[in-house]
Amino acid sequence: MVRRVRIRLGGTVLVCSIAVVLGAWMASCRPQAIEKYDKVDREPNISPDYTGTVIPANVAPLNFQIREEGSAYLVTIRSERGRPISLSSKTGQIRIPVRPWHALLEANRGRDVFFDIYVRDADHQWRRFRPIVNTIAQEDIDGTLVFRLMKPLYSLWKNIGIYQRNLANYDVSVVLHGRSFGGGCLNCHSFVGNDPTTMTISLRSKTYGSDTLMARNGSVERIGTKWGYAAWHPNGQLAVYSINRVTQFFHAGGMEVRDVVDLDSALVCYRIDSPKAASPEPLADKNRLETYPTWSPDGKYLYFCSAPILWKDRSALPPENYDKVKYDLRRVAYDLATDQWGQVETVLSADETNQSILLPRISPDGRFLVFCMCRYGCFPVYQPSSDLYLMDLATRQYRRLAINSEFSESWHSWSSNSRWIAFSSKRQGGLFTRTYLSYVDSEGTVHKPFVLPQRDPAHYDSLVETYSVPELVKGPIPVRKSLLAKAARAKASVTPVIAITGASPKAAPAEPWQERE
Numbered sequence: 001m002v003r004r005v006r007i008r009l010g011g012t013v014l015v016c017s018i019a020v021v022l023g024a025w026m027a028s029c030r031p032q033a034i035e036k037y038d039k040v041d042r043e044p045n046i047s048p049d050y051t052g053t054v055i056p057a058n059v060a061p062l063n064f065q066i067r068e069e070g071s072a073y074l075v076t077i078r079s080e081r082g083r084p085i086s087l088s089s090k091t092g093q094i095r096i097p098v099r100p101w102h103a104l105l106e107a108n109r110g111r112d113v114f115f116d117i118y119v120r121d122a123d124h125q126w127r128r129f130r131p132i133v134n135t136i137a138q139e140d141i142d143g144t145l146v147f148r149l150m151k152p153l154y155s156l157w158k159n160i161g162i163y164q165r166n167l168a169n170y171d172v173s174v175v176l177h178g179r180s181f182g183g184g185c186l187n188c189h190s191f192v193g194n195d196p197t198t199m200t201i202s203l204r205s206k207t208y209g210s211d212t213l214m215a216r217n218g219s220v221e222r223i224g225t226k227w228g229y230a231a232w233h234p235n236g237q238l239a240v241y242s243i244n245r246v247t248q249f250f251h252a253g254g255m256e257v258r259d260v261v262d263l264d265s266a267l268v269c270y271r272i273d274s275p276k277a278a279s280p281e282p283l284a285d286k287n288r289l290e291t292y293p294t295w296s297p298d299g300k301y302l303y304f305c306s307a308p309i310l311w312k313d314r315s316a317l318p319p320e321n322y323d324k325v326k327y328d329l330r331r332v333a334y335d336l337a338t339d340q341w342g343q344v345e346t347v348l349s350a351d352e353t354n355q356s357i358l359l360p361r362i363s364p365d366g367r368f369l370v371f372c373m374c375r376y377g378c379f380p381v382y383q384p385s386s387d388l389y390l391m392d393l394a395t396r397q398y399r400r401l402a403i404n405s406e407f408s409e410s411w412h413s414w415s416s417n418s419r420w421i422a423f424s425s426k427r428q429g430g431l432f433t434r435t436y437l438s439y440v441d442s443e444g445t446v447h448k449p450f451v452l453p454q455r456d457p458a459h460y461d462s463l464v465e466t467y468s469v470p471e472l473v474k475g476p477i478p479v480r481k482s483l484l485a486k487a488a489r490a491k492a493s494v495t496p497v498i499a500i501t502g503a504s505p506k507a508a509p510a511e512p513w514q515e516r517e
Contacts, residue, residue, distance in 0.1 A: 054439035061096035180485035182207035224495030326350035
């Protein structure tokens, strides 16, 4: 009995000792306890770079790593209103609690938020760095990001999935994964505006074929044709999609050895209530390549990219003059009531820019158009020269955005309130695409981007997968992944008859299984 009492007493003493030591250490790390410190006249090095940017009040905490040598770290996050958040760390990893973070940001919309960072050196002397300052936007960002996650492969389909992320926290769920239908590929997810209730996904599978899934109002059907890049008319009853004969080839050297050429392409109109799909003459010129459709928010114009075909032999790879192909930005009027198309007009010519104009996306308020330009071709993610540009549609004046890097900027989308864009960038070394978010103010100024925040501040340091085609939508996708998976394995419920009046692309061969970002 005495022995047990001694053991219990000893355990209690040990626990108390640990508590005292831990309490003393934590007390020494509280901001109010640091009365003596040396001022450092610069901002601390942190990763990711969450400095000098504009952030939405509904975004997940911007967890980061302090890249300064030290034995202890302390951070205070504060603004004009609300309770500051105080955090301490021995490693420099700063993980911010979600609820206090959102409370602080919500109370300070339109104001600056400050990050005070202290670092203790080996001599137990504290240093205080110049505060990091970010600004909290008045406007929220759409709550969900839908993206494709894949390894940077080029010869086969493997472990490819479409996911959705709750931007207010770090919750990620699978929308559909290739393993659900024999390890197939899936891409080109698109929505009616920023509405998650209507979605299409293109499938490619050696076992189940290459078709398109369409999810509407909680149900799913399989359409017996493969859609390329798709754009939904605002009324949700008509979609325009591309059919492309795209193939991949390689260079002997350079920053990016992969390349893509579209040997033939056209645009096709699909109506939900019709068994036929049409390819009107303005969208399928047999002498040109048409791709990347997007609608104006009022549905009166279809914008797309178009380039002349510069080769006669469509079987050669790469074809002659592939590096001289440059796409114009064009548009064509459309009357929904009469189902009539107007004449094609050039909005911005490659002859004027001497670059290839790709991936047009118009802000939901109809004011601005963001697009990519690169040296040549149709696939900006493989072009280190690809940059983002913004056009004022009222004046058609355009400019290169200051947010570009030395590496490729590509796939982009708008939030429903026209105040945020999500885009893909390879600025972290040139190999892997990551999703960045940028605030766009009422004057069209696009502010410094910040990378999609993660629970682990070191998430991107070891991630060997790419984030592709980020789409902002107003909420989670309501259809269950089990329904999407079942439809991906089923036979097509409808197979539209496509009458091609211009270009006549052929289906890409099943082998090799080429995959592109």
